Amino acid sequence: MTLGFKKKEKKHPNDYPLLSFRLDKATKDEITLEIEELVQILNDNRDENSYVIRKNDVFVEALREGIKTIKKKYKI
Numbered sequence: 001m002t003l004g005f006k007k008k009e010k011k012h013p014n015d016y017p018l019l020s021f022r023l024d025k026a027t028k029d030e031i032t033l034e035i036e037e038l039v040q041i042l043n044d045n046r047d048e049n050s051y052v053i054r055k056n057d058v059f060v061e062a063l064r065e066g067i068k069t070i071k072k073k074y075k076i
Contacts, residue, residue: 035059 023031035058042053070076 035062 035055038058039053039055042058046053
């Protein structure tokens with residue numbers, strides 16, 4: 001063990017809260033395909049040593065940007 005450094009504990013899926021909602025199959029398939037394509041494009045264009053983009057990263061960013069856009073549209 002190195003002095004001054006705590007061993008980082010590995011995170012597990014249960015360590016993260018779950019956000020879920022229901023969609024019809026066609027909408028789910030459409031969104032999933034779009035997200036998967038975007039993840040592929042972003043990872044193909046990233047630097048070799050940079051963070052690997054995951055679907056969750058894109059979902060969260062899409063929600064944040066979408067919320068901002070809706071707020072602007074309705075002047076909230």
